[in-house]
Amino acid sequence: MRKILVVGAGQSGLQIALGLQSQGYEVTLMSNRTADEIRTGRVMSTQCMFHTALQHERDLQLNFWESQAPKIEGLGVSVAAPGSWAEGPAARAIDWLGRLDGYAQSVDQRVKMAGWMETFAQRGGQLVIHGAAVGDLDYFSRAYDLVLVAAGKGELVQMFARDPERSPYSEPQRALAVSYVHGLGPRPEHPDTEGVRCNLVPGVGELFVMPTLTTSGRADILFWEGIPGGPLDVFNGVKDPAEHLSLTLELMERYVPWEYARATKVELTDAGGTLAGRYAPTVRNPVGRLPGGGLVLGVADVVVANDPITGQGSNSASKCAAAYLSSIVEHGDKPFDEEWMRATFDRYWNTAQHVTKWTNAMLAPPPEHILNLIGAAGELQPVADRFANGFNDPSDFENFFYEPAKAQAYLVEASGAGAA
Structure with missing residues (x-):
């Protein structure tokens, strides 16, 4: 043996x-x-596992926990209109939900x-x-x-x-801040679909929101990824979990108010429900x-x-x-x-x-052809679905994501299919 x-x-x-x-x-x-x-x-993490x-x-x-954990059937992307938060809460420029072929799940x-x-x-x-x-x-x-x-x-x-x-x-590209919460409301646009939400704030960072199963049952994860030195990079040295959550919500109110609107009654799942750090x-x-x-x-x-x-x-x-x-x-x-x-x-x-x-x-600022792809996904459901399923099989991005010519050819094909 x-x-x-x-x-x-x-x-x-x-x-x-x-x-x-x-x-x-x-x-x-x-x-x-x-x-x-x-x-x-x-x-320890913000695990969301795909099919x-x-x-x-x-x-x-x-x-063991498949029957208890929420079944995540969609993956949504929202993009804040660049600079829209200068005068007040940010506005959304893009918002869509792609459907997953096989559901995802998150178990703490x-x-x-x-x-x-x-x-x-x-x-x-x-x-x-x-x-x-x-x-x-x-x-x-x-x-x-x-x-x-x-x-x-x-x-x-x-x-x-x-x-x-x-x-x-060679250096960390994001400052990470995680909160596990109870009491998050549904997204009004898709109240019946459990989804991972990717909120992109250009030049600032990203907020991810996902349902999970934790030690106290169903919960949601609020996860900020801030560009180092930027306005989201404020969690270093914050030891108090309540202060960590308060900071998380303040930033949501300004940069992703559509997510903050359903988070006004949240509370931490437990005293160990926060995490912050960064790594290269x-x-x-x-x-x-x-x-x-x-x-x-x-x-x-x-x-x-x-x-x-x-x-x-x-x-x-x-x-x-x-x-x-x-x-x-x-x-x-x-x-x-x-x-x-x-x-x-x-x-x-x-x-x-x-x-x-x-x-x-x-991690890099998105080039124009990727912005075009993310924008087109709001008009063409097959594009949204393909992007969402790339989280399960990232090798598919080779076929339509990295090269402007391939992205353009795919959008032409998808537009034609949509018209048909």
């Missing part, structure tokens, strides 16, 4: 550990927190990771509650056939060198070398960390776990050497590269 160590109990680490466990591998999982500590701690990523969970029968990672961790232990997995340092892995690497590093923050990440060719940004989007070398010569393989956002502006973090983690799981099982009893590690990462990069390209494009 092959022995595998997974360090880090997030979406990808737990999905791989549970998947390997179901295939008969002897798996040890290291987490720096217990399930209870995770469940009662601070929110393909959810299907990876279903394939492993890990979709405090709920999911705690539940999955307990399941792993109940099924006989070796769960070690200990923050791992490089020295620990040096020791463990001699006892395991494979060591996977899925802890995306802290000292271990430094083992994986930044890949400058795939990492155009980075792609890293997937193989880490330990002081004693052993090799470890980086997983998910250890090796590909994108800004959350396109909501891909949990989706990418699920897809990475599925790709790595297949590579491990297919490899049989052959050694997990450096060549295998690089091939395994390349298999994941085949899909991840599209996420990175799209995310980095969305």
Whole structure:
């Protein structure tokens, strides 16, 4: 029986550990927190998982909360008219809702990771509650056939060198501020459709609003992404959750008043329901070398960390776990050497590269042809639907998004179909 160590109990680490466990591998999982500590701690992300990523969970029968979590059937985009907030609340220049082919869902990672961790232990997995340092892995690497590093923050990440060719940004491109709330009203334009809402405020940042399942039931996430140094970059050092929410709402009232109108009665889900921070989007070398010569393989956002502006973090983690799981099982009893590690990462990069390209494009000021696409989606439902479904399969953006000629050809085709 092959022995595998997974360090880090997030979406990808737990999905791989549970998947390997179901295939008969002897798996040890290291987490720096217990399930209870995770469940009662601070929110960790703004996870919204689309159809393909959810299907990876279903394939492993890990979709424990599917019947309880809101079914997100649409993805909407609103754009504030540039400069309209100078004299008062902003006005909307664009507003539309695209339909998803398969619904998306968001389950607070405090709920999911705690539940999955307990399941792993109940099924006989070796769960070690200990923050791992490089020295620990040096020791463990001699006892395991494979060591996977899925802890995306802290000292271990430094083992994986930044890949400058795939990492155009060296500084954070957004300041992030998250609030989990109860009491958000429906969008009056589509009161019966659960949707993720992407509100773009040119030159300022973005507000994302999405339904979720949290420790206290159904809730909504309010998530600001502010351009560093701009008017949304005000959360640094704010420790009081009530002050964090108050700031969030003040900014909504000015920059996205159509969302603020349904948020006047919100309250935080719990004292741990806020999060703020920033990080530079980075792609890293997937193989880490330990002081004693052993090799470890980086997983998910250890090796590909994108800004959350396109909501891909949990989706990418699920897809990475599925790709790595297949590579491990297919490899049989052959050694997990450096060549295998690089091939395994390349298999994941085949899909991840599209996420990175799209995310980095969305962080930059949009060129005219992309503004035309987003505007046309308000008149042509198929364009709105295609844009929305790109969140599930970002590789489709290659076909109509990046190049002005392809975008124009697609809009001509879509307009003709609309007229017909």
